[in-house]
Amino acid sequence: MKKKYEEIFKILVKAYYDDKFEEKVNEILEDPSVDKAELSSIISTLCGVKVDYTESFAYDLRKAITNYQANNRIVQKISDCTMQCAGEDGKTNCQRICPFDAILVDPIKHSTYIDTDACTDCGMCVEACDSGRLMDRVEFVPIMELLKGDTPVVAAVAPAIMGQFGDDVTMDQLRSAFIKVGFKDMVEVAFFADMLTLKEAVEFDNHVKKVDDLMITSCCCPMWVGMLKRVYGNLVKHVSPSVSPMIAAGRVLKKLNDDCKVVFIGPCIAKKAEAKEKDLLGDIDYVLTFEELKGIFEILEISPSELQGVPSIEYASMGGRLYARTGGVSIAVGDAIKEMFPEKYKLLKAVQANGVKECKAMLEKAQNGDIQANFIEGMGCVGGCVGGPKALIPREQGKIHVDKFAENSAIKVATHSDCMDQILERIHITSREDFKNPEKIEIFERNF
Numbered sequence: 001m002k003k004k005y006e007e008i009f010k011i012l013v014k015a016y017y018d019d020k021f022e023e024k025v026n027e028i029l030e031d032p033s034v035d036k037a038e039l040s041s042i043i044s045t046l047c048g049v050k051v052d053y054t055e056s057f058a059y060d061l062r063k064a065i066t067n068y069q070a071n072n073r074i075v076q077k078i079s080d081c082t083m084q085c086a087g088e089d090g091k092t093n094c095q096r097i098c099p100f101d102a103i104l105v106d107p108i109k110h111s112t113y114i115d116t117d118a119c120t121d122c123g124m125c126v127e128a129c130d131s132g133r134l135m136d137r138v139e140f141v142p143i144m145e146l147l148k149g150d151t152p153v154v155a156a157v158a159p160a161i162m163g164q165f166g167d168d169v170t171m172d173q174l175r176s177a178f179i180k181v182g183f184k185d186m187v188e189v190a191f192f193a194d195m196l197t198l199k200e201a202v203e204f205d206n207h208v209k210k211v212d213d214l215m216i217t218s219c220c221c222p223m224w225v226g227m228l229k230r231v232y233g234n235l236v237k238h239v240s241p242s243v244s245p246m247i248a249a250g251r252v253l254k255k256l257n258d259d260c261k262v263v264f265i266g267p268c269i270a271k272k273a274e275a276k277e278k279d280l281l282g283d284i285d286y287v288l289t290f291e292e293l294k295g296i297f298e299i300l301e302i303s304p305s306e307l308q309g310v311p312s313i314e315y316a317s318m319g320g321r322l323y324a325r326t327g328g329v330s331i332a333v334g335d336a337i338k339e340m341f342p343e344k345y346k347l348l349k350a351v352q353a354n355g356v357k358e359c360k361a362m363l364e365k366a367q368n369g370d371i372q373a374n375f376i377e378g379m380g381c382v383g384g385c386v387g388g389p390k391a392l393i394p395r396e397q398g399k400i401h402v403d404k405f406a407e408n409s410a411i412k413v414a415t416h417s418d419c420m421d422q423i424l425e426r427i428h429i430t431s432r433e434d435f436k437n438p439e440k441i442e443i444f445e446r447n448f
Contacts, residue, residue: 004132006295009046013299016144025058038079045076048139068142070281074121074272080111081133094125094134099356100230120226123269127389136269139286140296143263147182151261155186156249158266159324160385163401164290164392165304172309177302179310190320192252193245194414197319199444201336202435203240208374211347214238216376219329220245222274223380224359229448232363236448243446245323246271250283251443255427261285265293267388279446289390314410315419321406325399326354326384329377335413340432350375355382
C-alpha cells in the first residue's frame, strides 16, 4: 500500500470499528481542496468495493460493503497519469513490468490504460507505479463486517509468513494475534500444500514414464499459471491439473465446515485475482496481504511479539513449509516421490525459475524442446513467495526464516503426517491409491 493511502486506510478501519464510518467518510470528503471523484475512488478501493462519487457516497459505500460481492476487478486505475516515468523506449514503469502487455497508451489522452481482456490482475503494475495512480482493492472492511457476526472466519496463512512480523515471532503468537482480531482460528496453508505434494507425486508417476517426458507443476503461483494459459498454451497439456495450496485450503476447510469463511493472507496481490477466477469463486472468501495485515495490527494495537501464543499440534511438514521459496515445491514433491515411488525417483530431473524473465526463458526452452528436465517449477517473483510484492522483509531474510522454520519441523515429509491422514479420511481419501481416483481427488483438481 502506498504511504499516502496508508493513513486513509487506517482512518477508515478505525472508524468502522468505532461505528463512525459514514461520518468519517463525509468528513474526509469535506475538504474543498480535494478532487472528490478521485478521492472517492481511492476510498472505495481501500474498502474493497467500487462506488462512484455522489452526494450519498458514504451511505452507498456502507451499503456496498454490507452487500459485498466478490466479483470486482482487483487492479484499479485511480486517475489518468502524465507518463512522466516513460523511458527512452516510450514505455512507462507499469508497461515495462506487465508480463501480459496489458497496459496500453491512449494516443488522445496521452495516458496509459488497462486492457481488461489481457489483464490478469496480477498487481505487478501497482508496485511499479510510483505515482500511486494504480491500486489494488483492500478487502479488510468487508471482512470486519463478517467478523461482527456469528460466522466462523478462519485465517489461512501462506508459508512465507515466518519472520514477516518479527524475527522471533512464532506461529503460535500469530495464531493468537488473529484470534484477537476476531478470527475463529488460524491455519498454515503449508498443511494443504502437503496434500498437493502427494497429488503431485502421483501425477509425476502417472505422467513421466521416461526421462524425457515432461510435467509442469501448477502449484502456488497464479502468475506462472497465467503465463502458461495465455502465452504458452501449447504447454498446458503438460501442466498438473492441481489447484494451488490456497485454494486447497479453502476447499478442505469448507468441506469440514460448510458454514465457515476463509481468508487467505500472503505476500501477493495476484492471489486476490486467483480467488475471483470463475472456476474457483467461493473457495476463498477474501485475501489480505502481509502489508495490509501489518496496518490492521497497528490500528488495533496488536503486537504478535508480545502475545502469549495459542499452541497447536504439529501438522505441517518441512516440505509444505518450503513452498514459500524457489525450489521448495521441487524438494517437497521429490521427497514424496522418493518415498512413494522409489524407482521413479531415479528419473526425476527438476528445474526451477523465479521472476518473470526467468520463467519466460524457461518456458521458451520447454516449448522448443531444449530443456533438460522433466519436472518444471516456476514462480513469478524473484525468490518465490518470500519475494512477493507485499512481503515486509527482504526476500533473502524471508528465505532464512522459512528454511529455519521448515528444518525445525517435526514432520519432514508429507507422507509422514498422521494429522493429514486423519483429515484426508474425513474428506474420504483413505489411501495413497485414492489420489489416483478422479472422483476422490476432485477437491484438489482444476481444469486448465
